Every structure is written in structure tokens, then in C-alpha cells.
Amino acid sequence: MWRYLTVRSLRAFATVVGVVTLVFLLVRLVPGDPVDAILGDQASPEERAALRESLHLDAPLPQQYAHFVGDVLDGSLGHSFRNPARSVGSLIAEVLPATAALAFAALALAFGIALPLGVIAAARRGTAADALASTVAVLGLAIPNIWLGPLLILAFAVELRWLPLPGDDALGLEGLLLPAITLGTALAAILTRQTRASMLDVYQEQYVLAARARGLAEWQVATKHVLRNALLPVLTIGAAQLGALLSGAVVTEKVFERAGLGQLFLDAFFARDMPVVQGCVLVVAITYVVLNIAVDLLYVVADPRVRLT
């Protein structure tokens, strides 16, 4: 087990190093002068010099890389090119809570929908309930956030007036509900499918038969024995989807005019503030890697049958 944990952690570390390197190379792999590519030829000499300075483009490549790694290690992630007084890290830290709240709400909602739906679909396999769950799952995957958001706004904020319009009271709990539904549905769909599939796998196990033989009620078998053991792969898929969730948050924040990482990222894009663009991508990618390894390790601890692969 320890050997597996070590190998897995080293691999995750290598991935983080790769992520940092790729983000570093992103700017430098553009053919020609990256300053030209980012600013176009309309920019003033002062702007060009400022960008060159903030990306450390004057030094030789290895030195630039060392500088970049240093910026990542001390958490500053370099300086915003529009606003040189602020470090990218502090700009991100400012908006991260709003995005994290949205992501957690969506995550909770997705599990809240997927677990009951997946359990029922698996326990009543082949019935109308199963077909309904699959249909809901397919729809959840197909309906894009950029459409579901406006639909929900029309229905619940404009017609029914139950919830606030985008922009009003965006950070309150009520304002969180529609964005969370928008963001969470695709994940709910994926998790429903996974819950159903791993429940069906576990139903094949001997101990399910044993539990039934002991005279446990079917719902007790389903929730206590089957769901418990089916949960691990569902959690893993949930973690693997976190990156998608965070990029979905970018879009959802735009639809609902919420402040957050997405707004910061898009503003930076349109202003060609490359250090901020880089920083946002880096933070999300590293979050993804770290969460995945956390879930993997949990997996090993929680289920002693899992052995190194």
C-alpha cells in the first residue's frame, strides 16, 4: 500500500510540474514575438515594455522558467499586466470564494439528484423508473449550460418571480440556486449513470446474496450493502469531473452575471492580461490534480481490496 501511495503521489507531482511547464510554454510557443501576438501591432511602446516586463520575457529561457516556478511557489503567480501593483495570486484569492461556493452547491446538488436516481434505476432495473432515470441523464448531458441558464432565468425569475434576476443579490443563497442547478445538471447526469452502473456491478457480489439470505429488506440491501460499496467509483468520477465543473463555472458566471473566477478570467482574456489568464488556468488545473490524488488515496484507505495497479 505504501509503495502504491508513493508511486501515485510522485506521478501526481510530475503532472503538476508538467502543468506548470505547459502553462509557462503556452506564451512562449507562439511563433514570433508573444508580445506582438498578445497585444497586436496597435499597442504603445509603454504597453509593450510593461507586458514584456510582467512576463519576464527579457531573460534567457531557463532563467524565465526559474522565475515562473518561483512565482508559482510563493503563490503570487506573477503580476497582473493591467494592474501591476496586484499579484495574480491575490486577484484570484479575492474571487475564489464565490466560485468555490457555486462549485460546491452544484456538486451537492448533483450528488443529491444522482444518488437516489441511480439507486432506484439499479434496484428497479429494466422498469419505467430505470428508463426515466436514463432519459433524465441523457437530457442533463445534452442541455448546454448556456441554454439551461437563460431558460431557468425566464421560468423562475421572469415568469414566476420566485428567484432574483441575474445581477440582483447575486451572492445571496437565493441567487445561488439557479446557477447551481445550471452548473450541476451535467454532473448529475454523469453521476447518475455511474451510480447505476456500479450498483449493478456490486449486485453481482456474493455478500449481497448473503445479506438477502439473512432476511434483510430489499431497500436495506440496496442502501446499506450495495450503495456503500458502489460509492467509491462514483466519488472518483465526481472528482475527475471537478475540472469540467470549474470550467463550467466560468460560463455559468457569465450567464448569471456573478463575480468569480470566470469573470476574472474572461475580463483578463479580453484585456489580453496574459499573466492573469495563465494564473487562472494554472489554479484550476492544479486543483484538479490535487483533488484526484486525494480521492485516489482515500480509495485505498477506504477499500482494503484496492491494490496497486
Added chain:
Amino acid sequence: MKRLLARLGLVLVGGFFVLGVVGPWLAPRDPQAIDLAHQFEAPSSGHWLGTADNGVDLLSALLHGARLASVVSLSVVCVSVVVGVLLGALAGYLGGRVDHALSAVTDVFQAFPGILLNIAILALVAEPGLLHLIVALSVSGWVLYARVARAATLSLKQLAFVDAARALGASDVRILLRHIVPNLAGPIVIQATAGLGGVILAESTLSFLGLGPGVAVSWGALLDQGSSVLLRFPHVALISGGCIAVTVLGFQLAGDALRDTLDPRG
């Protein structure tokens, strides 16, 4: 039920590609024709689906958008499949250090959430255009196919016919191209079908954010226009978003149907 959904998927996918080919000829009006007196009008006999920004006929714009969506999705999936299958099959077949190195690269690319990486790449090109969009989407698109191809190659190379080919003196290149790659077609086609829908979604999302190919007939761009006037003229957002959702749904269903036929284990 399953067969019904599968058929629905095939009809939607078929319809989408037919419109991609003939859509622009079916369009009743020029999707660029500006008619400022009739902006954002509700559907009527003159404009069956109403008008969008600048009085553009929405039906015509959507029909031209089908062409754009099919060109983008086919190009991105083709590039991604070629790159992904080559790298994945190579990693799976050669194993050892090559596999470790390629898998590490795949891990790194997989860690990047798709849309964010796409936007970061687009941030580097002075003016977003169709070609840039295709490149940006392919950079994050190949990873999935590489994973599938690698896994399938690992199990394929255990099979007797690969040994037989080697015993007959076939070179590695020949074994890879003649024996391994053709057998990857099944799992790759399943992925690619759902992948086409994914690309359409990604293109629409980028256009919605204002980062698309910069043409007004993109479904995502129309949805973006519609969203900005959602409260007064909801028909633009409802109809253009509906086109995206129905198309993506079609590719989902078709992908599921293919999985059921080609991959009985699933």
C-alpha cells in the same frame, strides 16, 4: 425504449449533417441582410422563426450555422482522432519508457479543463478565426482518443493474431498500421460520435463567450445575442439554444446506440 432512442439519435444526427450540406441553400434569406426596422421580431409568416439582432432572419442564420457547426465538429474530431490514435496506439504497443512518457503528457493535458485551455490558447492569437478555433479545440480534444486507443491496444497486442503477424516477420510499423489501428475503429467511433456533440457544445460555448470564429451565424453567437435581450425577446435564445441542445442530444443518443451494438460488454 432503447431502440426508439437509438433511432431518434440517428435521425437527429442524419438531419444535422444533411442541413450542414444543404442548409445554406434552403435558407430563405441572406443571413447577413440587415433590416434595422425589424430587429428581434417574434416569429411570423414573413420570418418563420422571427428575427435576431439587426433584423437578420433567424431561420436563415440557423441554417447557415448548421454548416459552420458541422465543419468545425468534423475538423476537430478528425484532427483529434488522428493525433490521439497515433499517440495512444504507439504508447500501448511499445510500452516501457515510451508509454510512460506519453502517458505523462496525456495526464498533463487531461488536467487542464477543456474550455479554459481553449480560451488561453485563443488569448494568444490576435484575431480569433475558424482555423484558430479548430486548433484550440483539437489541442484539448486528442487526449480522450489517446486514452481509449492506448487501453484498446494493450488488450489487442495480447491476442494471437499479433503474435502470428510477428512470427511471419511483419515489422512493428506494419503490425501497428495493418493489425492494431484498424481494430481500434470500434471503440474510437463510439467516442468520436459523442465527441462530435462535445465539439458542437464547445464551439457554441466559445461563441457565446464572444471567442468564436467571429461570424454571426454561429449558434452560440446567436444564443449570446438572444441572451442579452432575453427578458424582452426570448425567442432568439430559446430557438438557437434549442438547436444546440437537440443536436448534442442526437450525438449522445447515437453514441449510446453505437456502444450498445459495438461494445456488448458495456
